[in-house]
Amino acid sequence: MADDLKDSILKYVTAEYLEEGADPIGYDTPLISGGIVDSFSMVSLKRFLENKCKISIPDEDASPEAFDSVNKIADLVLRFTRA
Amino acid sequence: MPNIGSYEERLKNFSWSIAESELGYEPGKGLNVGWHCSDRICLMGKGDKIALFWEGLGGIEKRFTYHDVRRASNTIGHFLHGLGIQAEDRVCLFMDKVPELYLGTLGILKIGAIGQPLFSAFGDESLFVRLENAQTKAVITQRKHAPKIRKILDKLPFLEHIIIVDHDGKAPLQKKEVVFSLDKADPVEHLDIHPTEAESPSLLHYTSGTTGLPKGVKHVHYSLISQYLTAKWVHDLRDDDIYWCTADPGWVTGTSYGIIAPWSLGVSQGVLDGGFSAEAWYKFIEKHKITVWYSAPTAIRSLMKAGEEIVRKHDLSSLRLLASVGEPLNSEAVLWSEKVFGKAFLDTYFQTETGSIMITNFPGMKIKPGSMGKPFPGITATILDPKTYEPYAETGKIGLIGIRPGWPAMMRTYWNNEETYRKKFQNGWYMTGDRASLDKEGYFWFVGRDDDIINTGGHLVSPFEVESVLLEHPAIAESAVVAKPDPINMEVVKAFVALKAGFKPSADLDLEIMNFIRKKLSPLAMPQEIEFVDSLPKTRSGKIMRRILKAKEWGEEIGDTSTLEND
Numbered sequence: 328m329a330d331d332l333k334d335s336i337l338k339y340v341t342a343e344y345l346e347e348g349a350d351p352i353g354y355d356t357p358l359i360s361g362g363i364v365d366s367f368s369m370v371s372l373k374r375f376l377e378n379k380c381k382i383s384i385p386d387e388d389a390s391p392e393a394f395d396s397v398n399k400i401a402d403l404v405l406r407f408t409r410a
Numbered sequence: 411m412p413n414i415g416s417y418e419e420r421l422k423n424f425s426w427s428i429a430e431s432e433l434g435y436e437p438g439k440g441l442n443v444g445w446h447c448s449d450r451i452c453l454m455g456k457g458d459k460i461a462l463f464w465e466g467l468g469g470i471e472k473r474f475t476y477h478d479v480r481r482a483s484n485t486i487g488h489f490l491h492g493l494g495i496q497a498e499d500r501v502c503l504f505m506d507k508v509p510e511l512y513l514g515t516l517g518i519l520k521i522g523a524i525g526q527p528l529f530s531a532f533g534d535e536s537l538f539v540r541l542e543n544a545q546t547k548a549v550i551t552q553r554k555h556a557p558k559i560r561k562i563l564d565k566l567p568f569l570e571h572i573i574i575v576d577h578d579g580k581a582p583l584q585k586k587e588v589v590f591s592l593d594k595a596d597p598v599e600h601l602d603i604h605p606t607e608a609e610s611p612s613l614l615h616y617t618s619g620t621t622g623l624p625k626g627v628k629h630v631h632y633s634l635i636s637q638y639l640t641a642k643w644v645h646d647l648r649d650d651d652i653y654w655c656t657a658d659p660g661w662v663t664g665t666s667y668g669i670i671a672p673w674s675l676g677v678s679q680g681v682l683d684g685g686f687s688a689e690a691w692y693k694f695i696e697k698h699k700i701t702v703w704y705s706a707p708t709a710i711r712s713l714m715k716a717g718e719e720i721v722r723k724h725d726l727s728s729l730r731l732l733a734s735v736g737e738p739l740n741s742e743a744v745l746w747s748e749k750v751f752g753k754a755f756l757d758t759y760f761q762t763e764t765g766s767i768m769i770t771n772f773p774g775m776k777i778k779p780g781s782m783g784k785p786f787p788g789i790t791a792t793i794l795d796p797k798t799y800e801p802y803a804e805t806g807k808i809g810l811i812g813i814r815p816g817w818p819a820m821m822r823t824y825w826n827n828e829e830t831y832r833k834k835f836q837n838g839w840y841m842t843g844d845r846a847s848l849d850k851e852g853y854f855w856f857v858g859r860d861d862d863i864i865n866t867g868g869h870l871v872s873p874f875e876v877e878s879v880l881l882e883h884p885a886i887a888e889s890a891v892v893a894k895p896d897p898i899n900m901e902v903v904k905a906f907v908a909l910k911a912g913f914k915p916s917a918d919l920d921l922e923i924m925n926f927i928r929k930k931l932s933p934l935a936m937p938q939e940i941e942f943v944d945s946l947p948k949t950r951s952g953k954i955m956r957r958i959l960k961a962k963e964w965g966e967e968i969g970d971t972s973t974l975e976n977d
């Protein structure tokens with residue numbers, strides 16, 4: 328399940344935030360600190376996760392650090408899925 | 411002792427000739443910002459001094475001395491000449507914070523062309539509007555951003571060259587694309603600097619308004635005079651400082667105070683390319699021993715949110731002056747920085763149209779947390795009665811900030827929009843569009859905008875622009891966009907949307923609309939919240955009453971509803 332989640336996050340970020348022809352990203356590619364997803368766009372990524380996984384992520388947990396890679400995002404989602 | 415010395419003494423006998431003289435500029439003679447920011451510094455014997463140390467994604471680092479900056483900007487200028495770029499042609503810089511953005515700006519200025527820096531996160535629609543308005547002849551960009559330009563190329567007949575600075579040879583070049591590589595180009599030791607003068611156009615910065623399309627603010631080479639002096643007296647920049655301005659040169663701060671001012675002073679500066687991260691930022695300060703740091707309230711509030719423990723993990727003792735710009739700095743942030751960094755962020759205020767700092771806190775001056783500070787010497791600012799445009803006789807009243815025209819960096823016009831430019835002046839005052847009050851000690855206190863423009867994270871977003879694009883979405887019948895309060899960004903965009911028949915509100919549609927705006931305009935313009943409504947409040951004549959929607963968001967009195975259409 329965790330792998331499926333990571334893959335769907337990776338696919339979504341690639342489709343929504345990368346321009347065509349951009350270098351591909353991996354599970355640990357820095358997304359926020361790497362400038363791929365800026366802090367404003369984070370809101371749309373959070374919305375995607377909440378819609379897809381039927382969870383609610385509190386604003387205080389939606390930090391740039393928590394969203395900085397596919398792996399970290401998956402960890403965050405799993406934390407709120409189990410809760 | 412700060413460079414400014416005594417603020418009161420400076421007020422008594424101030425003249426912009428102080429800066430002219432220090433820069434070696436004689437009125438009536440030639441003036442070129444690109445030359446002043448590189449060649450002149452080399453001629454002063456500082457050619458081997460580090461001008462720029464840059465860190466990019468993946469930990470890549472590059473260093474440029476002033477000789478390197480001089481040669482690189484010559485090389486870029488020469489390349490542009492070779493493409494047929496002439497004086498006053500518009501050349502857009504559409505890149506992340508890579509060295510070519512900084513060096514390219516000087517190269518464009520050196521050949522007398524007009525630089526048009528644009529935020530690299532702009533979507534194709536935002537890009538089109540700005541390039542079309544300026545009839546831009548060339549865009550310097552990176553391969554990752556080229557697809558946005560390709561999408562709109564057929565609608566831009568004036569655009570002749572798309573210059574890719576990081577082409578890797580993997581994909582073929584497309585229509586009008588050419589490659590330029592700073593690393594591979596033969597460095598140009600000598601470039602004939604175009605004989606620009608004080609009033610020669612230098613830069614076009616685009617800014618959003620409440621209504622209508624974004625406006626191209628035209629600046630001239632003489633802007634250097636006030637940009638230089640404000641950095642010397644407000645940021646207190648000295649020869650041995652290590653300076654870091656976090657602003658992107660796509661915005662006026664990143665050009666005025668991220669390129670022109672520090673380099674005209676011959677100071678070393680750092681650039682960190684990448685998104686916000688408290689850890690990365692503190693590490694950068696510690697590693698390079700940053701002494702003067704110029705940032706924005708949104709970033710400062712994000713640092714506050716990251717907490718104090720992370721600060722303690724880094725040695726930030728090099729910091730001697732902190733300053734902030736873009737939106738009013740709340741008193742909480744000032745007090746926090748005093749506690750955590752041992753010094754307060756100095757709030758500074760200026761606009762795209764003003765080109766350099768207008769009202770500010772100064773080193774050595776008493777700081778009133780939450781105050782904008784006082785006018786820079788040579789700037790006459792006041793609070794005007796909105797009905798008469800006369801200065802209030804008494805202090806403490808809220809009115810419109812007006813500034814006496816004529817400072818060096820004042821915009822000279824809005825590109826192809828002289829009519830709108832003239833409306834910015836009333837009764838002999840430049841109207842900032844901001845409301846404030848003045849206290850008995852001469853400190854200004856920001857209240858808010860006088861119009862519907864949204865200031866999110868220090869950047870202006872036009873509700874009109876967002877509404878117009880919302881209406882392009884197949885599901886949307888009507889829209890209204892207002893500012894919503896936000897603890898980090900001060901304001902964020904909120905959209906009220908009425909759907910066409912056959913469409914129903916849903917979480918998926920909400921996300922689809924957000925992404926639609928983000929990609930067409932920019933992440934800044936993306937509504938952070940969408941509220942689906944059956945209808946929007948309108949006057950009997952059909953005008954959407956945004957004011958009512960905004961008042962509800964801010965918990966304010968709705969005010970007069972006598973013109974509201976009855977349900």
